[in-house]
Amino acid sequence: xxxxxxxxxxxxxxxxxxxxxxxASRGGERVLIGFHPEPGNYELFLPPxxxxxxxxxxxxxxxxxxxxxxxxxxxxxxELRMVDDDKEQQVFFSRIAGEQATLVVxxxxxxxxxxxxxxxxxxxxxxxxxxxxF
Ligand SMILES: [Zn+2]
Numbered sequence: 001x002x003x004x005x006x007x008x009x010x011x012x013x014x015x016x017x018x019x020x021x022x023x024a025s026r027g028g029e030r031v032l033i034g035f036h037p038e039p040g041n042y043e044l045f046l047p048p049x050x051x052x053x054x055x056x057x058x059x060x061x062x063x064x065x066x067x068x069x070x071x072x073x074x075x076x077x078x079e080l081r082m083v084d085d086d087k088e089q090q091v092f093f094s095r096i097a098g099e100q101a102t103l104v105v106x107x108x109x110x111x112x113x114x115x116x117x118x119x120x121x122x123x124x125x126x127x128x129x130x131x132x133x134f
Contacts, residue, residue: 003037004083005091008071012064014080019045022069023061032063039082039091039102040118054098070095074103077125089115092125101125 005014014020019034034045046052060069060078071079077092087106094101100119103126117126 001038001084003039005037006081006083007062007065007067008069008079008081008090009062009067010065011081012062014062014064020080021063023063023066025059025061026056033060039104039116040100042100042119052097056097058095058097060095074125077101077103094119094121094125099124 003015005020006012007014014022015037018037020037021032021034024031024033029050031047031050033047033050036043044052061067062069069078069080071077071092073079073090074092076094076096078095080091080093082089082091082104084104090105090107092103092105099121101121101124102116102118103114103122104116104118106113106115114126117123
């Protein structure tokens, strides 16, 4: 299985190797964080001097165009584009450390539909009012 991720704003590929690389900021701190490409795998690759505390709110940005990846579509979640076996999808993920919520949404004809839910906390988001039908 291979996943290819890109920025919803500029289209830049964000996992040129396997790991997804995003600019992350918390307070005044700005670092690069690597994410495992498999939806639902929450392994992180952090710089040696960075530690993550549960409940921290992070902002994530595209490292190429620097746009904020927070989505307007699903409140509180960040968005990436993902191509998985030639299907184009959107992946939404939580920006709160320790909160495991990832949604894979298809963008085909008709209404967007959630294809996959991952993480113990995904239902916090699927229960919200959103333009996505479950
Ligand atoms: Zn971008």
